[in-house]
Amino acid sequence: MTRRSCALYAVGIICAHLLVIGIGLMVAQVFRTLMHNRLKKEIVLVEGSRVFESWKTPPPPVYMEYFFFNVTNVKEFLEGAKPEVRQVGPYAYREYRYKDNVSMVENGTMVSAYNTKSFVFLRERSVGDPTVDNITTVNIPAWAVMTQVKDSFWKATMVSVWMNSFGSGLFTTRTVDELLWGYEDPLLARIAPTNPDVEKIFGLMYKKNGSNDGEFVYRTGQQNYLDYGRVVTWQGQSQLTFWTSNQSNSINGSDGSAFHPLLEKNERLYVFTPDLCRSIYMDFEKDVEVKGIPAYRFTPPRSVLASKEENPANEGFCVSPKECLGTGLLKVSPCRKGAPVVASFPHFYLADSKFVNAIEGMSPERTHHQTFLDLNPTTGVIVRANKRAQINILLSRIGGFPVVIDDASAARVQKLLLIVTLVSNFPLIIVGLGGIMLVVFIILLVRARKQKVRLLFWSSFTSAEDDTSYSPVNDKEKDDPQNGTYIGLTPKVDAQA
DSSP, X not given: OOHHHHHHHHHHHHHHHHHHHHHHHHHHTHHHHHHHHHHHHHSSSSTTSTTHHHHHSOOSOEEEEEEEEEESOHHHHHTTOOOBEEEEEEEEEEEEEEEEEEEEETTTTEEEEEEEEEEEEOGGGSXXXXXXXXXXXXXXXXXXXHHHHTTXXXXXXHHHHHHHHHTXXXXXXXXXXXXXXXXXXXXXXXXXXGOTTOOSEEOTTTTOTTBOSOEXXXXXXXXXXXXXXXXXXXXXXXXXXXXXXXXXXXXXXXOSSOOOSSOOTTOOEEEEEXXXXXXXXXXEEEEEEETTEEEEEEEOOGGGGOOTTTOGGGGGGOSSGGGOOOTTOEEOXXXXXXXXXXXXXXXXXXXXXXXXXXSBTOOOOHHHHOOEEEEOTTTOOEEEEEOOOEEEEOOOOOTTXXXXXXXXXXXXXXXXXXXXXXXHTHHHHHHHXXXXXXXXXXXXXXXXXXXXHHHHHHHHHHHTGGGEEEEOSOHHHHTOTTTOOOOEEEEOOOTTO
16 A cells, blocks of 8 residues: 555545544534533623623713703693694713622622713714703603692692792793703792702702612622623612512513623513613514624513503503503603603604604604614623613693683682681781770760760759740740740749749
């Protein structure tokens, strides 16, 4: 056998062995299993792991863009017309987020942290100056207070008086900066001293710059990779208390900043968000690619905010049977101190068409208004994300709170003021009544004394009648037309004398 033939046989044998081994490994998925096991050990929330530092301080920049609906027909709307709005924005901010006070608990199986956020305005990405640009919108503090006192005649009347004295209407015009970061509201300032739960400052993002939502406790994922980043407790609670069912009050999934590795297309991802006071879920939508990295896109389906008729599991999110608002809306009053705040996707995306049609200027579009997460399925790392939400104020007819006081309300106020005046001046009224009674008493006393004198005089007068007679002095004086008739008094002469 020649050298060439030996080499040929050797190459053939090696190729055969490689093919057999390769096919065997492929069938057994040994290397894939080894890699997955390695990932499960590496992607854990413990000191020294590959992901721990990036979890504490996420490297990708996060931008918050705020849009506002400027109401353009306030007068007509208050008279019953359909509201018309014009979208203004974006006003962009760079959001810096990091985990603060990080500590391991429960023998390293859990980790606690506070999610601290701060915001810096970005003029180059915004349409204008938030300290200058004005927005006409719903007067949220006024509506919140009116909703709280609408069932009490006395409180509602007093709030109505205050609103008119302050010039507070159902709508207000404020700068973007005031609406976001806070301004002193006169109505809240009047109520705050008597109610510790009320602050005189109102803003959609008030106290959220440089602050956190409270303590989170997470699973590290060491015991089960599927628990990586899963929220165990929030603010010391493993169950919420806002809603009317255990399912609705459940805290499920992560906080949206971390997801377990080895994602599957058929699984449902849960995210707990304090802004909505609940957990939501997302389903796989499609394969995408971001900067050459393959990813799965997960997005909330319509059923997340569906009505209880469409999705019976959502019945627990109804504050009351009368407050199930329909598909696409979630009333979050229970965790907003009773304020009539309603959450939805922008422009009522995925909501019933009746909400879109109720306001002129709504135009929901999937491209601009969809919330989604693009996750690399192998590592669970977020490669792109868009969280989009809309804050709405539920307006309803509430009697007794006019912008310009009407006759009926004026009568109510006058009645209240009359009662207040009477009660305040009650001692003076008693003194006045006493004085009047004293005057009456004196008058009666004087009249009684005069009556007694008359009786005495009449008695004296009749006793002298027997000794005195009346006769004219002379005929001339008797008939004097100028001086009248003169009567002379002469002693009476006895006829028998």
